[in-house]
Amino acid sequence: MKRDQILQRLKTDKPFDMIVIGGGATGCGIALDAASRGLDVALVEKNDLAEGTSGRSTKLLHGGVRYLEMAVKHLDRGQYHLVRDALKERAILLRLAPHLSHRLPLVTPLYKWIQIPYIFSGLKLYDILAGSKGIGTSRLLGRKKALDRFPMLHADGLKAGVLYYDGQFNDARMAVSIALTAAQHGAVVANHVGVTELIKEDGKIMGVLVEDLVKDVSWPVFSRCVVNATGPFADKLRLMDDSASRPMLKVSEGIHLVLDKRFAPPDTGLLIPKTEDGRVLFVLPWEGYALVGTTDEPAQISEHPCPPKDDISYLLRHLNRYFDLKVSETDIKATWSGLRPLVFDPKASDTARLTRDHIIEVSPSGLITIAGGKWTTYRRMAADVVNRAVSAFNLKSPRKCRTHGIPLAGAASWDPEGGRKLADSHGLDSRVAEHLNNAYGDRAHLLAQIIQDGHGKLLAEGHPYVEAEVIYAARHEFAVRAIDVLARRTALALLDTEAAKRAVPRVVELMADELKWDPVRRRTEETLAEERLSTAI
Ligand code: FAD
Numbered sequence: 001m002k003r004d005q006i007l008q009r010l011k012t013d014k015p016f017d018m019i020v021i022g023g024g025a026t027g028c029g030i031a032l033d034a035a036s037r038g039l040d041v042a043l044v045e046k047n048d049l050a051e052g053t054s055g056r057s058t059k060l061l062h063g064g065v066r067y068l069e070m071a072v073k074h075l076d077r078g079q080y081h082l083v084r085d086a087l088k089e090r091a092i093l094l095r096l097a098p099h100l101s102h103r104l105p106l107v108t109p110l111y112k113w114i115q116i117p118y119i120f121s122g123l124k125l126y127d128i129l130a131g132s133k134g135i136g137t138s139r140l141l142g143r144k145k146a147l148d149r150f151p152m153l154h155a156d157g158l159k160a161g162v163l164y165y166d167g168q169f170n171d172a173r174m175a176v177s178i179a180l181t182a183a184q185h186g187a188v189v190a191n192h193v194g195v196t197e198l199i200k201e202d203g204k205i206m207g208v209l210v211e212d213l214v215k216d217v218s219w220p221v222f223s224r225c226v227v228n229a230t231g232p233f234a235d236k237l238r239l240m241d242d243s244a245s246r247p248m249l250k251v252s253e254g255i256h257l258v259l260d261k262r263f264a265p266p267d268t269g270l271l272i273p274k275t276e277d278g279r280v281l282f283v284l285p286w287e288g289y290a291l292v293g294t295t296d297e298p299a300q301i302s303e304h305p306c307p308p309k310d311d312i313s314y315l316l317r318h319l320n321r322y323f324d325l326k327v328s329e330t331d332i333k334a335t336w337s338g339l340r341p342l343v344f345d346p347k348a349s350d351t352a353r354l355t356r357d358h359i360i361e362v363s364p365s366g367l368i369t370i371a372g373g374k375w376t377t378y379r380r381m382a383a384d385v386v387n388r389a390v391s392a393f394n395l396k397s398p399r400k401c402r403t404h405g406i407p408l409a410g411a412a413s414w415d416p417e418g419g420r421k422l423a424d425s426h427g428l429d430s431r432v433a434e435h436l437n438n439a440y441g442d443r444a445h446l447l448a449q450i451i452q453d454g455h456g457k458l459l460a461e462g463h464p465y466v467e468a469e470v471i472y473a474a475r476h477e478f479a480v481r482a483i484d485v486l487a488r489r490t491a492l493a494l495l496d497t498e499a500a501k502r503a504v505p506r507v508v509e510l511m512a513d514e515l516k517w518d519p520v521r522r523r524t525e526e527t528l529a530e531e532r533l534s535t536a537i
Pocket of ligand 1: 057193
């Protein structure tokens with residue numbers, strides 16, 4: 001559906017059952033859950049889908065080995081349940097979006113004998129918690145096998161390794177895919193449309209004032225209930241609702257850096273079990289590159305946080321401690337930063353205690369706020385919110401939550417061998433075909449057709465992204481700005497900043513043709529994309 005048509009649907013006088021504010025994992029998940037229950041739902045996102053935290057994660061579908069360690073150390077049942085539930089969700093998401101996710105083996109290197117029983121039993125417990133939803137059994141690796149798996153590791157003093165499994169996924173494309181699936185179920189999904197005010201009558205929220213940030217026009221949208229799924233911005237919306245509301249969030253920043261493929265084998269990740277500040281770090285193969293992250297530092301809220309230099313040094317320092325290969329700043333291809341929306345635990349006596357769980361709050365005026373949780377648990381969080389909304393607002397929902405059985409867009413008839421078949425049937429380069437099959441699932445053939453119409457050129461040398469993806473994103477995947485394509489429909493901007501900069505003019509040209517941009521809009525888009533790529537994505 002074209003943007004004008006989407007916005008037209010948002011201009012109706014008839015109230016929606018639900019308006020969701022925020023197009024990250026949580027908001028998209030809620031829109032899909034509500035729409036698939038038969039509710040009339042609209043989602044508005046002021047930037048692009050997954051432009052917030054959801055497009056800047058470590059891209060792991062996981063229970064969180066570190067949270068398990070904390071659960072055991074502090075005998076914390078809550079944490080333990082969180083890990084167990086997330087492991088169940090991990091298995092569900094691997095099934096619902098197999099084209100965008102896969103099982104990833106990870107090695108934990110052990111340099112002290114004493115670490116072996118501790119880490120091995122911890123990861124065994126992780127397997128036990130996953131139970132029948134497990135995706136592979138952890139096992140001890142001898143020194144040589146650990147090095148075979150992850151050859152970049154510092155060999156001196158290495159005693160052994162533990163191999164375990166988690167899920168890896170394409171976060172930004174997963175969010176888009178959830179949004180597309182929500183739209184298939186009737187949801188109105190509008191990105192680059194922000195909420196600037198809550199509309200109230202007799203102290204109760206009746207709707208929101210929205211602004212199309214591309215055309216600078218505002219209008220009211222009415223709804224029986226309004227959900228605040230704005231992640232790190234949740235307190236801002238709560239203040240809009242009630243200027244006296246106390247904050248429920250503490251925001252922490254996590255950065256990632258991307259190195260070329262010399263720094264990670266193609267099929268195995270690395271878990272550094274203990275950093276100098278007692279955390280864990282990952283080095284993961286990702287789209288032909290090595291993804292390193294992350295950090296955890298208190299931060300101010302910002303739409304496009306810029307990775308602090310100290311945090312980059314921190315990651316490089318740890319890599320150099322664990323790698324034989326020297327890593328320096330000149331090896332960095334891209335860096336980006338995301339904000340964790342951590343919520344204060346309302347059950348804890350210590351009011352500063354944070355929880356990794358999600359919290360749902362319904363304000364006296366009726367604003368439903370959902371905050372916390374993690375990507376892996378978005379589907380469960382969405383179900384909890386919609387259940388709460390249905391009962392609090394007496395919404396007529398003909399069905400119960402059924403998202404555990406709804407494959408995400410692109411998944412229904414995805415074929416793991418589809419890349420090879422696409423290459424054979426359409427004469428595509430095998431790397432491009434493989435990429436299209438994994439990124440677009442059973443829709444890859446539509447891109448192959450656009451390629452055959454003359455848009456098979458690579459967007460950037462050495463990357464499998466092709467011009468057809470720009471056209472497809474503008475036509476079918478809510479891409480409105482050039483940077484939407486560079487940073488979220490494809491991952492070029494997150495992998496290789498310089499290559500993304502070089503691709504800007506061509507991406508703008510293709511979008512301009514497709515979306516009929518005038519010269520002013522072309523220039524605006526080029527400037528916007530260049531600005532983002534030169535500061536922070
Ligand atoms: P967001 O993705 O931030 O979405 C909120 C959206 O609301 C934003 O897009 C914003 O633009 C929009 N918005 C705000 N105000 C308005 C308004 N007024 N009008 C309209 N829209 C508005 N979890 C995992 O499971 N696995 C991981 O590997 C993992 N790694 C992580 C690494 C880092 C560094 C961080 C920070 C988090 C990680 N997480 C991970 C956690 C996970 O990414 C987050 O929990 C999740 O993405 C939060 O999604 P969200 O939709 O709540 O927030």
